[in-house]
Amino acid sequence: DGGITQSPKYLFRKEGQNVTLSCEQNLNHDAMYWYRQDPGQGLRLIYYSQIVNDFQKGDIAEGYSVSREKKESFPLTVTSAQKNPTAFYLCASRNPGPRNQPQHFGDGTRLSIL
């Protein structure tokens, strides 16, 4: 089945530690996105990538980094500079087009601080 796979489902981070969240898609989509969701909040865009080897900062990029070396993969690193990393992280992808194509989301990763 085609889809977006995020791993791990749950992740715990120690103080001062960097952690990487995985996002893989086999939908052959060009564009990929990372969102952060806090309780009672909407989805806030962290980073997005429209094509391999290119990515742009979203609204809350500080303390995060990404790479896009392959079309299928868009990993997100939560660095120690992100002082409040506890949240639900969602990866999404879509195919660009003349209209706003819908985004397809993975099941998410819940990150907590130990």
Place this chain on the structure above:
Amino acid sequence: GQQVMQIPQYQHVQEGEDFTTYCNSSTTLSNIQWYKQRPGGHPVFLIQLVKSGEVKKQKRLTFQFGEAKKNSSLHITATQTTDVGTYFCAGPFSGGSNYKLTFGKGTLLTVNP
């Protein structure tokens, strides 16, 4: 920057009652999307509206796009327990590419059986 506001933030209804959530943008939107997120799940695309004044229906769900393309609504007739979840609207950044969406904070719907 573009803002998308949704009201109400929460809505609790008895099963069988109707429900409506409203979405307002600070700028004119070229289109608007609606998503549903079940508790513990991920957002799932419901529908996209493109034309001014457009109305689309999906069974008990009715979606409207305002004439000025700055507001939208989702109405559910005779709610069921399966309707529980958070409903988000989302629009593209004004003047930007179609690759970025601004999401509202969502309306959490709970249904008492």
